[in-house]
Amino acid sequence: MTKSFAERIGKGGYGTVYKGKLPDGSLVAVKLLNESKSNGEEFINEVASIGRTSHVNIVTLLGFCYERTNRALVYEYMPNGSLDKFIFTQESSSTNRHLEWKTLYEIAIGIARGLEYLHRGCNTRILHLDIKPQNILLDDGFCPKISDFGLAKLWLTKESIVSAAGARGTIGYIAPEVFSRAFGGVSHKSDVYSYGMLILEMVGCRKNFDSAASHTSEIYYPNRIYKDLEMENEESILGNIMDGENEISKKMLLVSFWCIQTNPADRPSMSKVVDMLEASLESMEFPPKPYLFSPTMSP
Structure with a gap:
């Protein structure tokens, strides 16, 4: 299917993705999974759960491979790749790949609808626990599709939910309660927090957390944006962000700050x-x- 894994198109926490082609000519993405702590029965059960999902904003699982320690998932192919390619500056690229505001807004709504489906529309509630731009795939019309949901369970079955989610989350998107029970229990509201951080990045076209920044104020981007919103400082970073599309960008920012409230019950x-x-x-x-x-303050 992949011609001996000839074309690698991505790599993430759960494995490497290769471009493939079915006998009928249709393209697929084959995710070759890393070794997991789960047994074969758990893998089959989780694949069955993922396979029962059906939503326009959820990537479609077409099939799987399970052969001793070799495991792979076969997904529909997304020609525009992942969202991060379009919202972060590509230093190595000479072309500007940033999207129009209306497209960003439609992507934000699409991701929200996909998460709503995972949280409420399935037979069993599915928590993603790793929402980030790299896990949002775009089809040829830039319709967003959430990927890699449900996979966390396969790596974390023997661990507590706090250490489990913490081990699989990504810095910059992880909700406070994932690090410490003092903030509450891990739940679907943890995905809401990650979604809020993702939307901040979409609006600002930059990462919300920069470990290489020289000053603390530059490390954590949301601090600066909230202050601009509060002061209605249109000449600041916020003013640059809102260039030409004030209503859409401000609405997305307000939603994102509701989503990243510290207390899960307030989200x-x-x-x-x-x-x-x-x-x-x-x-x-x-x-x-x-x-x-x-x-940076996490344990």
Whole structure:
């Protein structure tokens, strides 16, 4: 299918992805999974759970391979790759790959609907626990599709939920309660937090956490954006962000700060997020300032 893994198209925490072709000519993405702590029965059960999902904003699982320690998942092929290629500056690229505001807005709504489905539309609630731009794939029309959901269980079955989620999350997107039970229990609201961080990055076209920054204020980007929003400082970074599309960008920012509230109970559900994104800007309440949890302070 992959011609001996000839063309690698991605690599993530769970394995390496290769481009493949089925006998009928249709393209697929084959994820060759890393070795897992789970046994064969757990793998089959989790694959069955993933395979039962069906939503326009969820990547479709077409098949799987299970042969002793070799395991692979076969997904539909996404020609535009992952979202990170379009929202972060590509220093090695001479072309500007940033998307129009209307497209970014539609992508944000699509991701929210996909997460809403995972949290409420499935027979059993599925927590993703690793929402980030690299796990949002784009089809040829830039419709977003969430990938890599449900895989965390296969690597973490013998561990507690806190250490489990922490081991599989990505710095910059992990909710406070994943690091410490003092903030609450890990739940679907942990995905809401990660979604909020993702939307901040989409609006700002930069990573929300920069470990290479020289000053603490530059390390944690949301701190600066919230202050601009609060002061309505249109001449600042916020003003540059909102260039030409004030309403869309401000609405996305307000939603993102509701999503990253420190207390999970204060965050909206993904259903509420969809409603907020589709409502008018005037109808939205201004979010309270979250205790902006810095990843550098985590245990």
